[in-house]
Amino acid sequence: MIEVVGLKKRFKLTKDHKIDKHEDIDPRQDSDYFNSVRDVSFHCEKGEVLGLLGPNGAGKTTTLRMLSTALLPDNGKIHINGVDVVKSPLLARKKIGFLSGSTGLYGRLTAKENIEYFGRLHGMNKKTLKNRTEELFEILDMNSFVHKRAEHLSTGMKQKTNIARAVVHSPEVVVLDEPTTGLDIMTTQTVIKFIQDLKAQGTPVIFSTHHLDEIDLLCERVSVINEGLSCFNGTLAEFKETGKSQVLNQAFLNILQEQSHV
Ligand SMILES: Nc1ncnc2c1ncn2[C@@H]1O[C@H](COP(=O)(O)OP(=O)(O)OP(=O)(O)O)[C@@H](O)[C@H]1O
Numbered sequence: 038m039i040e041v042v043g044l045k046k047r048f049k050l051t052k053d054h055k056i057d058k059h060e061d062i063d064p065r066q067d068s069d070y071f072n073s074v075r076d077v078s079f080h081c082e083k084g085e086v087l088g089l090l091g092p093n094g095a096g097k098t099t100t101l102r103m104l105s106t107a108l109l110p111d112n113g114k115i116h117i118n119g120v121d122v123v124k125s126p127l128l129a130r131k132k133i134g135f136l137s138g139s140t141g142l143y144g145r146l147t148a149k150e151n152i153e154y155f156g157r158l159h160g161m162n163k164k165t166l167k168n169r170t171e172e173l174f175e176i177l178d179m180n181s182f183v184h185k186r187a188e189h190l191s192t193g194m195k196q197k198t199n200i201a202r203a204v205v206h207s208p209e210v211v212v213l214d215e216p217t218t219g220l221d222i223m224t225t226q227t228v229i230k231f232i233q234d235l236k237a238q239g240t241p242v243i244f245s246t247h248h249l250d251e252i253d254l255l256c257e258r259v260s261v262i263n264e265g266l267s268c269f270n271g272t273l274a275e276f277k278e279t280g281k282s283q284v285l286n287q288a289f290l291n292i293l294q295e296q297s298h299v
Pocket of ligand 1 (some may be wrong): 073091
């Protein structure tokens with residue numbers, strides 16, 4: 038289970054970032070800091086998929102980076118299967134598989150070598166690693182390119198390699214930041230099927246997306262962040278009810294609009 042309560046993160050602004058007094062000021066901006074995440078909470082139980090939604094710049098990536106120990110929160114609590122992520126980041130890291138938009142592959146290594154390298158970093162032995170990589174190559178339909186150098190892979194091939202790398206150690210929970218962005222329909226299908234398989238195995242999955250059809254296909258639970266604040270947490274049915282529409286895009290827009298009136 039993943040539990041996030043009252044998360045906050047602010048970034049010190051450099052001179053270049055400071056805003057001209059004539060510009061529209063974001064409510065998250067104060068004199069020297071940008072309050073990227075102001076108050077975010079959600080939870081995701083065993084066997085559930087949680088979809089994290091929010092407009093561009095809402096704070097989703099910052100939140101997921103805190104969840105995965107890549108960033109230290111200024112405030113708030115994150116627990117993963119009982120482990121306090123802030124107090125025990127090394128232990129937590131073993132439990133999490135994190136796909137971030139920004140991690141690169143080693144261009145001169147093949148897809149397979151990239152994944153194996155991360156498996157070894159996680160302390161996996163040769164036999165376990167071989168079985169696991171073969172399993173992932175099959176599930177993610179990677180066999181046609183695993184021996185190609187990463188620098189020669191297409192966007193979709195790279196993304197599959199990144200996903201395999203993130204979960205090579207069979208983590209207890211999986212966190213994916215925009216896993217289908219830039220992918221074609223077939224590759225997106227493979228990624229969706231991969232998330233469905235994780236869910237069937239009981240692994241909690243949190244993923245951020247701008248594609249509401251994926252939310253419909255995959256999620257029990259939805260969390261919406263706007264301007265660094267959680268503005269909705271609930272089931273998919275509650276999302277439609279609160280957003281006053283069975284059409285997810287419309288429900289999402291209504292929820293955002295409702296918050297901006299508060
Ligand atoms: N290191 C940083 N310094 C200053 N501001 C930052 C930093 N990192 C993120 N931000 C700001 O925090 C806000 C939230 O960014 P974040 O990347 O978390 O948004 P997001 O919801 O993932 O957006 P998108 O959907 O566009 O990927 C943005 O306004 C961004 O410019």
